[in-house]
Amino acid sequence: MIDSHTHLDLAPLGEDEVVAAAQAAGVSKLLTIGTNVQSSQAALAAAERYDGVWAGVGLHPNSAGDFDERVLAELAELADHPRCRAIGETGLDYYRDRAPREAQARAFLAHIELARSYEKPLVIHTREADQDTLDLLSRQAQGLEVLLHCFSMPGRLDECVERGYWISFAGNVTYPRNSELAAAAARVPLDRLLVETDAPYLTPQAVRKDRNQPAFVVHTARFVAEARGMSYEELEQAVEDNAGQLFGW
Numbered sequence: 001m002i003d004s005h006t007h008l009d010l011a012p013l014g015e016d017e018v019v020a021a022a023q024a025a026g027v028s029k030l031l032t033i034g035t036n037v038q039s040s041q042a043a044l045a046a047a048e049r050y051d052g053v054w055a056g057v058g059l060h061p062n063s064a065g066d067f068d069e070r071v072l073a074e075l076a077e078l079a080d081h082p083r084c085r086a087i088g089e090t091g092l093d094y095y096r097d098r099a100p101r102e103a104q105a106r107a108f109l110a111h112i113e114l115a116r117s118y119e120k121p122l123v124i125h126t127r128e129a130d131q132d133t134l135d136l137l138s139r140q141a142q143g144l145e146v147l148l149h150c151f152s153m154p155g156r157l158d159e160c161v162e163r164g165y166w167i168s169f170a171g172n173v174t175y176p177r178n179s180e181l182a183a184a185a186a187r188v189p190l191d192r193l194l195v196e197t198d199a200p201y202l203t204p205q206a207v208r209k210d211r212n213q214p215a216f217v218v219h220t221a222r223f224v225a226e227a228r229g230m231s232y233e234e235l236e237q238a239v240e241d242n243a244g245q246l247f248g249w
Helices: 015-024 037-049 061-066 069-079 101-118 130-140 154-162 179-187 214-228 232-247
Strands: 002-006 029-033 053-057 084-093 122-127 146-148 166-169 193-195
Touching: 002 193, 002 214, 002 232, 015 037, 015 214, 029 037, 029 084, 029 232, 037 053, 037 069, 053 069, 061 084, 061 101, 069 084, 069 101, 084 101, 084 130, 101 122, 101 130, 122 130, 130 154, 154 166, 154 179, 166 179, 179 214, 193 214, 193 232, 214 232
Parallel strands: 002 029, 029 053, 053 084, 084 122, 122 146, 146 166, 166 193
Antiparallel strands: none
């Protein structure tokens, strides 16, 4: 199984323990994501340290107020690293509104250009900003591979699929109140589907008393497989194939 989005630098245990637990659970590869320059550097350091770990580098929209030419130059240098396989997470977050929307859009556009320059997929975070996110992607991200991490807009699923976006589900798809999200997980074309933890956040329902970690992606995968009426092994193979195609590892 693949964890397509995690944050090893925020792991509740040490990185050695978390990576070992993931491997013991059958997680063969994971993508650890940066949310600023420091955590992107940490992601690359982890990717250098562990064979099954790869990195994404970016500036989370909640931190977009810090974005400037110096940050862009630092991210560009990190994006060129051979263990970097994605740009982001980036996007728009109107829920917490910790950064001005204009700054979020400016950083988002810069990440799109980084993804284009380095020919790497773009990892999107969007929260209560669906329309603006989709509009900006439609105008600026043509020809790029786009991954909608922690998919949160089931009502726009068909539109996202038509655009060729990749759809990744996190542990919140397993929560009883998220029936619309579970229905979306059942309908996504199998060749566009990924799963993730977004650890240490969004622990799957089956282990919700614990802080999330990459090993727990198997619980989300089992839930999605059941929702789709397929075996875990079939889903596992599809997810591994999809991640290999998207991230090129």
